[in-house]
Amino acid sequence: MLDKITFAKRYSKALFEVLKADGQLDSGYAELKQIEQIFNDNANLSKVLADVSFPENKKQELINPLIDNADSKYIKNLLKVLVGAGKMDALKLIVDNFETLYDKANNIVHASVISAVPLTDDQKNNLSNTFAQRVGADKVIFNCKVDQSIIGGLVVKSSNVIFDGSVKTKISNIKKLLLN
Template identity: 60%
Template structure:
């Protein structure tokens, strides 16, 4: 019986996290994994090519070798070898994503979506990050900024645990609900 992709990815990510942590390589390992993920994102067909039986083994080995050579951690190099040897390279990105989740939780990093009616400059975003970090107890906040004029004004910040909705649209909706009572 084979494991589903999520369970498989979480197990490998946890094992990799524990190994990197034990050798004080968490941050460099994180950087290696981000670089590998970027390669997969820049080449969307890479996973299928590495799993395609019609693609020559020599070409696969060259692609795998370049990934191994670019990874500074022996643990990540071994992960690539194991996944390639078991035809599981299509799970690499999901393993990296699971690793990042564990890494972020360990380092108390919160990812949040910031929606504003107008673009915010770096200083405004920096202040929002600091305020949201204080509110959530995070050491670091990573914002994914979007502009949505439909919120009329103000802003909305959403993370997996917290939603702060200071949009004019929401305030108008609350007033509307009060008036309809």
């Protein structure tokens, strides 16, 4: 029996490959993100669907609207397989792994930005373009956070890259120089 992580990696890779081969990669990704949002909005849904003590006919009643509303036959089949195998709790991992494959194929980088004040849309766009060039990405998706403790400037963190241009760090570095 496969552990949940291996199971999720295999199914996400298989789904990625069939959607790509059928020219449905972008639409399939969007559909997966919508389904993921439904599960995020209903926190206990995956637990109920994976619960062996919950009646199968009730599980079908819960999952059928998702299956019926799915545009992709591959995603419909995935949902059927997951509910039939009692593995709906692996859906989040499958979507996360799929997103990693999708991002890699489309040269998309995710990064977090910490600023002392909220960034304007223009600032986000300029930063996105600059960071994309810096890391060699086609697109950068930011998760922006405000942290007034950095005083000013920005901290940009991606999977293996950190650019810390915060005033707090600069003051800390000057302090270290003065003390040594």
